Amino acid sequence: MIRARGLVQTFHTRQGKQKTEVRAVDGVDIDVEEGEVVGFLGPNGAGKTTTLRMLTTLLKPTAGEATVAGYDVVSQAQDVRRSIGYVSQAGGTFSAARAGEEVMDHGMLYGRTKAEVEKRGKELFDQLQLDGLWTRMPKNMSGGQKRRLDIVMGLIHEPTLVFLDEPTTGLDPQARANLWEHIADLRARRGATVFLTTHYLDEADTLSDRILIIDRGRIVAADTSENLKAQVAGDLIDLEVSDPDRLTVAAEKLGSIAEPPRDGLPGVEIEEQHVRGRVQRAGRAIPGLLRDLDQGGITLDSIEVHRPTLDDVFLTLTGRSLRDAEDAAEAAGEHPAGDAETSDDADTSNDSALTGADQ
Numbered sequence: 001m002i003r004a005r006g007l008v009q010t011f012h013t014r015q016g017k018q019k020t021e022v023r024a025v026d027g028v029d030i031d032v033e034e035g036e037v038v039g040f041l042g043p044n045g046a047g048k049t050t051t052l053r054m055l056t057t058l059l060k061p062t063a064g065e066a067t068v069a070g071y072d073v074v075s076q077a078q079d080v081r082r083s084i085g086y087v088s089q090a091g092g093t094f095s096a097a098r099a100g101e102e103v104m105d106h107g108m109l110y111g112r113t114k115a116e117v118e119k120r121g122k123e124l125f126d127q128l129q130l131d132g133l134w135t136r137m138p139k140n141m142s143g144g145q146k147r148r149l150d151i152v153m154g155l156i157h158e159p160t161l162v163f164l165d166e167p168t169t170g171l172d173p174q175a176r177a178n179l180w181e182h183i184a185d186l187r188a189r190r191g192a193t194v195f196l197t198t199h200y201l202d203e204a205d206t207l208s209d210r211i212l213i214i215d216r217g218r219i220v221a222a223d224t225s226e227n228l229k230a231q232v233a234g235d236l237i238d239l240e241v242s243d244p245d246r247l248t249v250a251a252e253k254l255g256s257i258a259e260p261p262r263d264g265l266p267g268v269e270i271e272e273q274h275v276r277g278r279v280q281r282a283g284r285a286i287p288g289l290l291r292d293l294d295q296g297g298i299t300l301d302s303i304e305v306h307r308p309t310l311d312d313v314f315l316t317l318t319g320r321s322l323r324d325a326e327d328a329a330e331a332a333g334e335h336p337a338g339d340a341e342t343s344d345d346a347d348t349s350n351d352s353a354l355t356g357a358d359q
């Protein structure tokens with residue numbers, strides 16, 4: 001359904017007299033099969049939106065090639081647009097029409113009948129908790145309601161391939177959970193292929209069959225969440241030691257079975273009353289460890305086991321946690337298209353192009 005090879009996007013920016021080149025996407029390969037839900041995960045500024053904009057024909061690749069739904073994103077852009085649904089991060093711009101009319105007009109532009117789009121539109125309003133807002137002007141909706149309206153616009157023509165750029169950013173937990181359900185349902189009921197960007201680990205984990213992790217414009221991992229986690233050194237055992245004077249001995253005992261430090265993951269660590277370390281299989285290791293601690297006269301206030309997270313995967317692969325990477329990107333002022341003067345090779349046409357008339 002999606003195949004990209006060596007996709008590159010370079011922006012040229014100018015701050016004062018100084019020109020800089022930003023290689024936002026740096027040789028990306030992507031393969032997505034029909035019916036897959038793929039989560040495209042990475043910190044702020046990693047290149048997710050830029051990749052998505054190339055795949056949805058809003059931005060011409062500087063180099064490389066991609067086909068989406070069997071069509072070339074450059075030479076067959078119109079066919080690509082007709083075959084996909086796209087919900088941009090920025091959101092679409094709405095006219096002065098009422099929300100329901102806007103949605104119906106949009107659906108009819110894709111060749112659906114009025115009755116079809118009205119039925120489907122009302123269903124989507126209901127599912128995304130917009131019931132009662134069919135005749136409301138979008139400008140009089142809250143931010144979260146507008147975001148959900150964007151999503152209705154992206155889904156009204158029942159596309160079988162949907163691109164969602166950070167779909168749940170700005171939604172409250174209830175609306176977020178509903179949208180997750182809706183995305184799962186799109187695949188289950190209609191066999192839709194979904195490609196979504198996110199920097200929420202739980203979102204990528206819950207929704208995706210497969211996860212692509214991007215960092216600094218390059219794909220650093222592509223696999224199922226389970227396989228990615230299995231590559232990370234084991235489960236984290238967290239011991240809360242009752243007597244602070246026995247912390248070092250407890251660390252030695254855990255250290256005798258724990259993984260040594262590697263790939264950005266620390267070995268056994270002591271923090272306040274806690275001793276933490278990773279073991280391959282906590283279930284097998286714990287009985288022996290408890291015996292050993294007992295024989296050493298060490299009593300525990302608690303013991304907890306944490307399965308590896310996608311953040312551990314990111315840490316192992318990049319040496320930084322996703323949060324640190326995001327903080328660094330923010331501190332460096334990375335983000336936002338539009339901050340800087342953009343080069344002529346970047347077609348920064350409005351994202352709403354795909355949620356407007358089909359062109």
Ligand SMILES: Nc1ncnc2c1ncn2[C@@H]1O[C@H](COP(=O)(O)OP(=O)(O)OP(=O)(O)O)[C@@H](O)[C@H]1O
Nearest residue numbers: 011024044045046047048049050334335336337342
């Ligand atoms: N139009 C532009 N002009 C200049 N630089 C840009 C432009 N668009 C993006 N960039 C830069 O390209 C890099 C990748 O940005 P992109 O928006 O693709 O990241 P992202 O992973 O989608 O981030 P986020 O999760 O915050 O949306 C960043 O360094 C960003 O500042």
